[in-house]
Structure formats: structure tokens, C-alpha cells
Amino acid sequence: MTTIKASCPCCGDVELTPKQVRLVVCSAKDRSYYAFDCAKCGDEVRKPAGEDVVALLVSGGVKVERWIIPAEAMEEKLGGTIAWDDVLDFALVLDSCDDLAGLAARGLSSSR
Template sequence: MSPSSGQAAVTFKAACPECRARFELAADALRLAIGRRATFYSFTCPQCSASVRKPAGERIVELLTGGGVSTLRSV
């Protein structure tokens, strides 16, 4: 996952593990969950509608939060 920016809103490059499609998603199409035991981001594939959930390390968290992705923190 990597951000792509320009004059428009930030988008993120992503891929679906189900259909193998590659695409760009706007920040509002992604969700980030940060927890004590697991941190991950999720989205719905625009090609096959699969629910995708992938682990997020520190760098991914920085990119997503910096790009305006909605974040849920568990306590």
C-alpha cells in the first residue's frame, strides 16, 4: 500500500488477495483499526466486493493516518 497524491485528494494503491485486482482507493474507502494485540486496515474490493483485511505495521499506520483514513483505537 502506498499513497499517491497530487492536486486531488490522497489515494492509496491496494490489491485484492481474492481476485488479484490492483486499484486505488480514496481515504474514505479504508478503515484502520489500532489495537493492543493487532493493528490492521480493511476495505471492500471494488472489483469483486470481497472484504479485505490486512495487517498494518508502523509505516502503514503513518501513511494511512497522514492520508486521512478513519481510525478506530481499541482500549
């Protein structure tokens, strides 16, 4: 059986089986990681996984989970952040509106 050596920040070196390691390969390569629960302290340890680490873990029998980040999540956001008051105002509008499509159409036409 394959033994994978990793390190826990609290306990130091630990030995793991491929089933004890979670490998998540992301569509944005800098977001890929591997994780494991330390057998000594019980903490989840999560570390970045570059292409070389991914190749090594896959060759050791670790199954790959694919994670695709939607393109819109990676877009640059402009403008201010939404505050709790904005969310509450939106909820109140939704609660008082019977015709959401009509409300949206009025909002779009008034902003032009």
C-alpha cells in the same frame, strides 16, 4: 484528493479513497489492521497494519479506530475448554436457582 493504492488477492491492485479504508489500531500492536471492500469483486480485504502502514494511512487521511483488548483476553488460559454440556448444565442450575449468591457462596465454601 488522496488516492491509496492497495491490493486485493483476487483482483490485484485497486485504488481507494481514505473514506473507503478502515484502519483499526489495537492496543496489542500485532493485532492492528486495515480493511476495504474491493470495488471489483466486492470482497472485504483485511491486512495487518504495522506502525509504518498506520503512519502512511493516517498521513493519507484515513481515520483511526482505536481497539483496546481487555487484559484478561490476553491472559494465558489454563485448564480444559468449556463443552456444550457444561454450558447446558450451568443453564439448568441457573434456571433452578432462586438464590444465585447463596449458591455461589456454598460453592466457594465447599471448594476450600
